[in-house]
Amino acid sequence: MDNEKLKITRHLSRITNKDFVLSANQLNYESEIATYVVPANRMFEIPNDFIGLKLMTKDHFAFTTGSSETTHVCTLTYPIAPDPLIPAVGGYVVVHETSPAAAEWTNFTVTLPKTVTLAGLTSSKDYVFDIYYLFGVGSLNISVLSSDGTAKTKILERAIRAVNMLNQEDIRTGLKPGMIGLCIPERYKIQVRVITPAPVILYDSQETSYSSPWARESFIELPINESSLAEWPKGIENYAKQQLMGL
């Protein structure tokens, strides 16, 4: 890029779960859970601003209570990673009764690292529950890919446990990108990728194998500065690609 003086007007925005295309992760392999393609004629830059990122997984429990049993102990598959800002009940652990009724279940206690004790059950009754929780196994990264997929770099890489347990609202400790000022022109992709044995469930109004309205503490909120590609000098796409390949 020539050393000409640029006059860029940037609009500040955030891209969130509902802007990304969500997908299921491939267990134990690095795979994307959310992809955003930069719209035509736009240029994105990642500012030195706070990212919101929490990931939940889901465990499924089906059981019949005993003749005098009104509680049931559920041992989760993965350890819980508690968020210090929100409560356990209905916060970093959300219990959804799917059968016999379909409703949120709030009568339970959480014992770290991975025990949820459901209470208020009726004896000798069949129950099915889905338990959504912030989990602590594996790693995640936010990657930027060129439009043809041949160049790629990571702007953030952390353990899922660290991200989930982080107070992301504290300006002293909040989650910031490891790389800023990257030029991300039209058709480039921004992906949230994970390597974890747990299926990641993100918040969405649609219930799928990878999204749920019950996973409400599972979200992506990425700050971006957006500008018109027309304001940038010609050849910026090549420069952006070189940036990706060189970093």
Place this chain on the structure above:
Amino acid sequence: MRKENIHQNYSYVTTLANIANADSPIAILTVPAGRVYRLQDGTPLVLKLVKSDGTEISRSSEVYIAWQSPVGKDLHQAGRTMNYGIFRRISISDQENINTQARRLIEFDDEEIERAQQGKTSLITGLTSDYKILLMLKSPDVVDWTQAGCEFNFDAIVLTEQEFGKK
């Protein structure tokens, strides 16, 4: 010049219900005669919005600060759009905590900064009488301000027109 906390019961604020799924104001501060209001970059916003059934609005809702001139309908968005999820997931007392405000800061974009640099009217330099500062919402839900849980507040710098004229 002094700092004042702007909230739903502030003298010059009118609260109103939004239009579902459209960008619409939920609170309007009309600058009174003789005063000038300005915002500092990075001012934290405290917010809880409740529907008529007493539950909070959708966490996918979007919130931002805008302003409007006394005549004309052009809205100028002044800060980065914020996702309501952050306001929903933490309590009001945590929102009042200086250590939990990272993603609730009102940040000015280039257009607003340029307006200020070029000497044009902006929320950075200050809005004079009859200008409106709007708290904007886009949400599938409609806010009910009669609900006790509804609240917003942020700090603004207030000057007299004499003070403003000296600058």
